[in-house]
Amino acid sequence: MSIRQTTGRIGVLMMLLLLATPAWATDELMQQLPLHVPFRCDNCHLDVSIATLADPSLTVFGLDFTDPDIGDNTWNSYLANLDSDGDGCTNGAEIGDMDGNGRVDNGVVQESSNPGLDGDCSSTSFFEERTWGELKTMFNR
Ligand SMILES: [Ca+2]
Numbered sequence: 001m002s003i004r005q006t007t008g009r010i011g012v013l014m015m016l017l018l019l020a021t022p023a024w025a026t027d028e029l030m031q032q033l034p035l036h037v038p039f040r041c042d043n044c045h046l047d048v049s050i051a052t053l054a055d056p057s058l059t060v061f062g063l064d065f066t067d068p069d070i071g072d073n074t075w076n077s078y079l080a081n082l083d084s085d086g087d088g089c090t091n092g093a094e095i096g097d098m099d100g101n102g103r104v105d106n107g108v109v110q111e112s113s114n115p116g117l118d119g120d121c122s123s124t125s126f127f128e129e130r131t132w133g134e135l136k137t138m139f140n141r
Pocket residue numbers: 083084085086087088089090091094114115
């Protein structure tokens with residue numbers, strides 16, 4: 001086997017490894033969220049065990065987070081005010097940063113529900129958190 005063939009095979013092997021292991025990329029992206037516990041990878045991935053770089057198996061929130069016109073891999077107020085999964089709670093309410101300023105809302109220590117999973121939040125908690133977010137905004141002026 002020539003050096004050229006060996007180099008080519010190593011290149012192909014490296015490509016396959018990169019395509020098969022999304023965790024390297026997602027850990028860095030996960031840190032962009034103000035809070036990512038307890039859902040961690042499940043915020044953005046439907047099934048991280050089958051996700052690859054080529055097919056990351058994204059949730060609707062993951063699609064919005066990575067969309068260049070919405071999140072562009074960054075947490076922001078526009079993304080916080082969306083309800084990606086359509087369950088009645090904004091992404092900010094579910095993650096714990098209502099206004100999307102990148103700082104966790106006062107007293108919040110974990111996500112109340114998953115922004116990528118429909119049906120896991122109650123409208124009652126949404127209104128309570130929405131009110132809290134509006135109060136927070138008034139005091140941050
Ligand atoms: Ca939601």
